[in-house]
Every structure is written in structure tokens, then in C-alpha cells.
Amino acid sequence: MNKETERPNRPALSLHVPEPDARPGDEVDFSHIVIPAAGSVSRPDIAAPASDTHDLVYSLLRVLDDEGAAVGPWDPRLDPETLRRMLRDMMLVRTYDDRMYRAQRQGKTSFYMKCTGEEAIAVAAAHAMDRDDIFFPTYRQQGLLVARDYPLVKMMCQVYSNTGDPLKGRQLPIMYSDRRHGFFSISGNLATQVPQAVGWAMASAIKGDSRIAAAWIGDGATAEGDFHSAVTFAGVYRAPVILNVVNNQWAISTFSGIAGAELTTFAARAVGYGIAGLRVDGNDALAVYAATAWAADRARSNLGPTLIEHFTYRVEGHSTSDDPTAYRPQGAGAKWPLGDPIARLRKHLLLIGEWDEERDAALQEQLSVEVRAAQREAETQGTLGNGHYEDVGSMFEDVFEELPWHLREQRDEALGK
Amino acid sequence: MTVRNMIEALNDAHRVMMERDDGIVVLGEDIGYFGGVFRVTAGLQKQFGTSRVFDAPIAELGIVATAIGMAAYGLRPVAEIQFADYIYPGFDQIISEAGRMRYRTAGEWPLPMVIRTPYGGGIFGGQTHSQSPEAFFAHMPGIKTVIPSNPYDAKGLLIAAIEDNDPVLFFEPKRIYNGPFEGYHDRPVTPWARHPAAEVPDGHYSVPIGKAAVAREGEAVTILAYGTMVHVALATAEAEGIDAEVLDLRTIVPVDIEAIEASVRKTGRCVIIHEATRTAGFGAELAALVQERCFYHLEAPVIRVTGYDVPYPHSMEWTYFPGPARLGPALRKALED
Numbered sequence: 001m002n003k004e005t006e007r008p009n010r011p012a013l014s015l016h017v018p019e020p021d022a023r024p025g026d027e028v029d030f031s032h033i034v035i036p037a038a039g040s041v042s043r044p045d046i047a048a049p050a051s052d053t054h055d056l057v058y059s060l061l062r063v064l065d066d067e068g069a070a071v072g073p074w075d076p077r078l079d080p081e082t083l084r085r086m087l088r089d090m091m092l093v094r095t096y097d098d099r100m101y102r103a104q105r106q107g108k109t110s111f112y113m114k115c116t117g118e119e120a121i122a123v124a125a126a127h128a129m130d131r132d133d134i135f136f137p138t139y140r141q142q143g144l145l146v147a148r149d150y151p152l153v154k155m156m157c158q159v160y161s162n163t164g165d166p167l168k169g170r171q172l173p174i175m176y177s178d179r180r181h182g183f184f185s186i187s188g189n190l191a192t193q194v195p196q197a198v199g200w201a202m203a204s205a206i207k208g209d210s211r212i213a214a215a216w217i218g219d220g221a222t223a224e225g226d227f228h229s230a231v232t233f234a235g236v237y238r239a240p241v242i243l244n245v246v247n248n249q250w251a252i253s254t255f256s257g258i259a260g261a262e263l264t265t266f267a268a269r270a271v272g273y274g275i276a277g278l279r280v281d282g283n284d285a286l287a288v289y290a291a292t293a294w295a296a297d298r299a300r301s302n303l304g305p306t307l308i309e310h311f312t313y314r315v316e317g318h319s320t321s322d323d324p325t326a327y328r329p330q331g332a333g334a335k336w337p338l339g340d341p342i343a344r345l346r347k348h349l350l351l352i353g354e355w356d357e358e359r360d361a362a363l364q365e366q367l368s369v370e371v372r373a374a375q376r377e378a379e380t381q382g383t384l385g386n387g388h389y390e391d392v393g394s395m396f397e398d399v400f401e402e403l404p405w406h407l408r409e410q411r412d413e414a415l416g417k
Numbered sequence: 418m419t420v421r422n423m424i425e426a427l428n429d430a431h432r433v434m435m436e437r438d439d440g441i442v443v444l445g446e447d448i449g450y451f452g453g454v455f456r457v458t459a460g461l462q463k464q465f466g467t468s469r470v471f472d473a474p475i476a477e478l479g480i481v482a483t484a485i486g487m488a489a490y491g492l493r494p495v496a497e498i499q500f501a502d503y504i505y506p507g508f509d510q511i512i513s514e515a516g517r518m519r520y521r522t523a524g525e526w527p528l529p530m531v532i533r534t535p536y537g538g539g540i541f542g543g544q545t546h547s548q549s550p551e552a553f554f555a556h557m558p559g560i561k562t563v564i565p566s567n568p569y570d571a572k573g574l575l576i577a578a579i580e581d582n583d584p585v586l587f588f589e590p591k592r593i594y595n596g597p598f599e600g601y602h603d604r605p606v607t608p609w610a611r612h613p614a615a616e617v618p619d620g621h622y623s624v625p626i627g628k629a630a631v632a633r634e635g636e637a638v639t640i641l642a643y644g645t646m647v648h649v650a651l652a653t654a655e656a657e658g659i660d661a662e663v664l665d666l667r668t669i670v671p672v673d674i675e676a677i678e679a680s681v682r683k684t685g686r687c688v689i690i691h692e693a694t695r696t697a698g699f700g701a702e703l704a705a706l707v708q709e710r711c712f713y714h715l716e717a718p719v720i721r722v723t724g725y726d727v728p729y730p731h732s733m734e735w736t737y738f739p740g741p742a743r744l745g746p747a748l749r750k751a752l753e754d
Contacts, residue, residue: 177523185526187514192482199485204490207469229479232479397524
């Protein structure tokens with residue numbers, strides 16, 4: 001600092017860098033998290049002005065209380081069959097996740113991402129929306145496919161990039177895509193799907209259709225410009241879209257404070273953009289269902305978008321390439337004050353007398369058998385490095401509708417012609 | 418048949434196609450009520466309504482991304498980026514999403530969309546209104562890039578682009594929106610009205626994507642050009658008394674390699690001209706193609722006449738702009754030996 005830049009008597013500035021409460025070796029302490037009583041958040045009419053939701057975005061919408069009872073105005077009053085179906089879907093997602101994670105560790109594929117602890121966010125949302133609505137997911141909403149009965153074998157084939165892979169070995173594992181199941185192609189670039197979902201919803205509105213779109217994005221990724229564009233366009237055009245922010249507290253090793261969580265909630269962005277917002281306990285399947293149904297009804301009534309923050313915890317690592325004990329205390333997920341989504345829905349079903357331990361054990365066994373059988377079948381078509389998709393000619397197809405001369409030449413060269 | 422300048426031709430392309438297909442929607446900044454800062458979309462909102470022609474926020478990212486979503490739904494969006502210089506906020510969506518969607522969904526989600534944008538210099542637009550970014554898009558898979566040089570081609574190519582089921586980037590040479598420009602900045606501006614390529618058929622027709630046009634037949638040297646540079650090439654050949662064959666590429670990707678090969682094999686000499694910056698500009702790709710495929714027919718090295726590797730200057734427009742003063746010597750050099 002020379003004489004020209006010296007500023008005597010003025011305090012030096014310093015940069016604030018948000019830090020998580022606990023690092024490896026620390027005791028995890030979630031006591032600062034404000035958890036309102038279940039049923040305490042009011043439920044505005046779906047046609048209420050957006051501003052009527054603007055204090056809800058600082059609270060937490062909960063239906064299941066600590067005893068497992070469904071309480072309050074947001075209780076979706078679902079029939080037991082639907083509840084059992086949601087439980088089954090979540091259990092299947094977790095069983096599938098465990099198996100595919102192990103498959104990666106066994107060298108059968110290069111990469112896998114689990115959604116442990118976040119199963120309700122996808123499964124309950126899928127059940128609350130119509131079958132022909134479209135989803136624009138991230139890589140952590142595999143529950144959407146399971147809820148829509150997408151064949152497990154096909155999912156596994158994609159993960160293995162084998163000869164049965166509907167995507168012809170072109171995508172990284174878990175980057176599923178299926179038009180008939182309304183599951184838009186997963187991109188490795190974060191947040192890109194959110195404004196795309198808004199565009200799809202705008203198109204539906206332009207055409208006088210009745211289908212709506214839903215997008216998902218993580219807390220960390222909301223910092224991307226795509227998110228800002230998406231919410232702006234969604235609000236401006238009153239697009240029939242549900243914008244789900246899955247706040248699982250972590251973006252690889254980066255806690256949510258780096259994306260702004262110290263300042264306000266993610267749901268509160270709705271206030272700034274002037275759209276409806278809700279903040280939901282993402283581990284409460286009934287709350288996720290109820291919030292999604294509210295937003296879906298609102299969108300279908302031509303009243304525009306809703307931003308829903310699902311407050312949850314990423315129990316496992318970011319992916320098979322990540323060991324979270326490197327940046328957060330071990331076992332933090334088990335201490336999450338809002339519990340586990342599967343355990344909580346199970347507890348609710350037990351409480352209302354629509355489930356029992358025997359059936360639960362039988363279901364888990366059945367799902368394990370189902371997953372293992374699907375895996376065996378998928379593996380007959382190969383795994384990565386052992387019979388994976390290898391059709392050189394097809395590598396040049398689908399870049400364009402038709403093969404242009406330069407790709408034809410490159411293909412011939414690759415084929416050794 | 419109507420005499421039209423390039424703007425009117427482009428406007429007519431929109432109109433003709435939007436009357437045929439109600440899945441075509443138009444969005445961009447100032448394109449709705451106002452009809453676009455260059456008036457290309459004038460009258461469209463009035464005719465087709467605000468659901469199909471509407472103004473977008475100043476967000477190139479959002480314009481491109483929502484257009485992708487609309488195409489995924491099944492519409493055919495024609496999105497305007499107000500100046501090619503502003504395309505970069507939408508670059509990730511174009512490259513990583515639009516260009517790859519058909520491929521990564523194994524053909525389940527094609528994206529029939531057009532992104533059209535005024536590009537190029539010669540207008541004292543400085544570095545934020547004069548750029549030619551076509552090379553970025555040529556380099557990435559899944560994007561077709563089209564550049565017309567006259568009203569007839571502009572309408573026909575835009576119709577072809579709209580009908581194409583792949584994403585098409587449509588660069589419009591803004592310097593020649595209203596009249597051809599040969600690079601003689603001190604001469605009076607001529608309108609399109611007196612040019613044969615201003616005779617634009619009414620109704621529907623299309624010009625094929627991927628096909629170059631021979632703007633001038635010749636034997637002495639091949640000039641590869643597109644956009645405004647086609648007119649510079651024609652004027653320079655005439656002024657120099659050189660029997661040049663001028664190839665108007667019209668499509669950058671997929672380029673018409675057969676036309677290029679046929680011409681260079683005939684003339685044995687090749688000069689490439691583009692406004693875009695020199696290093697790794699599309700001319701580099703063309704030069705590589707020519708020397709790979711026509712080496713034994715070449716009598717001289719391939720020469721590139723290009724913009725300089727500097728931000729596009731304002732006051733020194735005519736120093737930067739590749740005009741006859743630079744193309745002439747390049748042609749003469751190519752003819753040495």
C-alpha cells in the first residue's frame with residue numbers, strides 16, 4: 001500500500017466467507033434449525049394472490065407430526081392405498097440405489113448417485129401430479145421414474161451403458177431420459193433444465209393445453225444464471241410450472257450458505273420474483289404431496305408458477321466419487337432432526353392401522369428380489385467394460401436428423417473403411 | 418414475385434411459415450409490439466397475436482432455454498437474439514443443450530428451433546454490434562449454421578431453417594439488410610431494389626441448407642465467402658479484372674464440400690474471406706479442408722482475408738472491415754506463379 005492508496009483512520013475491509021457449523025471432527029448440531037409444529041402453517045386458497053404465501057416461505061410446511069399423525073390444513077387426506085404405494089416406491093428407490101451403488105463399487109459401472117433421504121421429494125411429487133405432466137429433473141430424482149413404473153431393467157441398462165441402454169451408451173450413468181414417461185433428459189450442466197421447463201410450460205399455455213411442467217434444482221445450483229432466468233420468465237408469463245428447489249444442505253462439499261442460505265430461505269426467492277412460494281419438510285411425504293398438489297392446481301388454473309423449497313438433508317455423498325467425511329462430520333445424516341422419509345411414512349401407516357411390520361418385511365424382501373432379478377437381467381446385456389454398448393456406427397447418428405457428409409466420412413474412418 | 422430488401426424477405430418468411438404452421442412462435446427482445454430493432458418481425462404480433470409473437474426479457478439465456486423447452490413440447494420457436502454479440506449468455510444452452518439433445522436422448526427429443534441474429538460489421542457498431550461468432554457454433558456438434566447473402570436466399574433459407582428438425586443458427590448480415598455492400602464505404606449506398614436477388618417469390622419456397630451457390634463462375638481463382646463478403650468478393654474480382662469464381666457458401670455447417678472441391682480443382686487457387694477474427698475462424702477450417710482434399714490441384718497456398726484478432730474497433734471500422742483494398746492484393750498474390 002503506497003501513499004496514494006493509504007486511507008488513514010478508515011477500518012480495513014474484510015471478506016466474509018460463510019462456513020458450515022460443523023466440520024469433520026466436530027459434533028453435528030442441528031439445534032439452530034427452526035422446526036414449527038406440524039399443521040401450524042396455514043393453507044391459502046390456490047387462487048390466492050402470490051403475496052399470501054410470502055410469510056409461508058420462512059416457515060416449514062409439515063403434515064406428519066413427531067408421532068406420525070397427519071395434522072393440519074395441509075393434510076392431503078390420501079387413501080391408504082396411495083400411501084402404501086408411495087411407501088413402496090420410496091423403498092424401491094432406496095433398494096435400487098443401494099444395489100447400483102454397490103455395482104459401481106464392484107466395477108460394473110463408472111459412476112452412481114444415490115438420493116438417500118430425498119426419496120419423498122420425487123415420489124410424492126410424482127403421485128401428486130398427473131401422469132401426462134412433464135418432469136424436468138436433476139440427477140437426484142430417480143424416484144420420479146420409479147413412481148411412473150419405468151422399468152428398472154432399463155434404468156440399470158443405462159447405468160451400465162450396456163447393449164440394452166435406451167440411450168446407446170451416450171450418457172453418463174444415471175442421466176436417464178424417457179419421453180413416454182414424461183421424464184426429460186438429465187443434463188450434467190446444472191440448472192439448465194429449469195428455464196427449459198418454463199419454456200415447455202409456456203408452450204402448453206400457448207397451445208391451450210392442460211398439462212403442466214415441474215422442474216427440480218439443488219440449493220447450490222440456484223446460484224446459476226439459469227435459475228434466475230427461469231424464475232423471471234415463469235413469473236412474467238405466469239407459466240404453469242412448479243419450480244422445486246431441493247435444499248439438501250450440500251453441493252458436493254459446499255454447504256448451502258455459499259448459495260445464500262445464511263441470508264434467507266430459498267423459498268423466499270419467490271417473494272423477490274413476485275410468485276407464490278412454499279417451504280416444505282422434504283422428508284414428509286404427505287407435505288411434499290400436499291404442496292405439489294396445491295401448486296399443480298394453481299398452475300392448472302392458469303394462475304402461474306410456484307416455487308417450492310424442499311428442506312431436507314443429503315444423507316450420503318454427492319456421488320460414488322465423493323466421500324463426505326472429508327468435509328462434514330461422519331453420520332450427520334442420521335442426526336437430521338426431520339428424520340427419514342421412509343421411516344416417517346411407515347410410522348404414519350402403522351399409526352393409522354394400515355400397515356404392519358410383517359407386511360413391511362415382506363415388501364422389503366419382495367423389492368430386494370425384484371431389484372436383484374432386474375439386475376441379473378440387465379447384466380445379461382453387459383456392464384461397463386464388459387459388454388457395454390459399442391456400436392461405432394451409431395456414435396455418429398442422432399447428431400442431426402440425417403447424417404451429413406462430414407459425419408459420414410468420420411464414421412467411415414472410425415469403422416476402418 | 419415482389420421486390421424485397423433482406424428485412425422484408427425475412428419478415429415474409431416468418432409470415433408465410435406462421436400462416437402454414439400454427440406451432441411456430443416468435444420471441445426475442447423488442448420483437449413483439451415494436452417488430453424488432455431491425456423491423457424483421459414487424460406486423461407479426463398484430464397478425465398472429467401475443468401468444469405467438471411476444472417480447473422477451475433481456476435474457477439471452479432465458480430466450481434460448483425457453484425456446485428449447487418450447488421445441489421439446491412440440492412447437493417450432495424462432496427466437497431472435499438482438500445482436501450476435503449478445504449470444505454468449507445463451508451459449509451454454511445452445512452448445513450443451515440444444516446441440517446435444519437429439520443425441521443424448523437417442524432421438525426422442527429433437528429440437529426443431531431457429532435462433533436468428535444480426536451479425537457482422539460495416540456499420541460503425543464497434544465491438545458490441547459487429548461480431549461474427551459463427552466459428553464457435555461450427556465447432557460444436559448438433560448445430561446447423563446458415564448465413565444468407567441476399568433477400569432471395571434469406572427468405573428461402575429461413576424457411577428451410579424453420580422447417581429443419583435440427584437447431585439452426587441463422588446469422589443475418591446486418592450491413593446488407595437494406596442494400597448490398599461491396600466494401601466501398603465512400604460510395605453512395607444502393608438499395609436492394611435494383612439487385613436481381615431482390616426478386617423474392619411470394620408464398621412458400623425454400624433454399625436448401627448445406628448447398629452453396631456459385632455467385633460468379635470463373636477460372637482463375639476460387640473465392641469462398643458468405644454474407645456481406647460475397648458482395649465484396651464480386652466487386653473486387655470485377656475491379657481487379659480477375660476471373661474469379663465466387664462461391665457463396667450459404668451454410669457454414671454442414672458446408673457444401675462438393676461445391677468447394679469442384680471449384681478449387683477447377684481453378685487451382687483459393688482465397689477465403691470472412692469478417693470474423695482470423696485465428697481459428699471458419700476460414701481456418703475451410704483452408705484445412707481445401708488443402709486436405711485439393712492439395713495436388715493447388716498452384717498456390719490458400720490465402721485467408723479476415724478480420725484481425727482484435728476487438729472490433731469503432732472509429733477504425735474501415736481499417737478492420739475486410740474490403741476490396743485487402744481482398745484485391747490477396748487475389749493478386751494467389752495468382753502469382
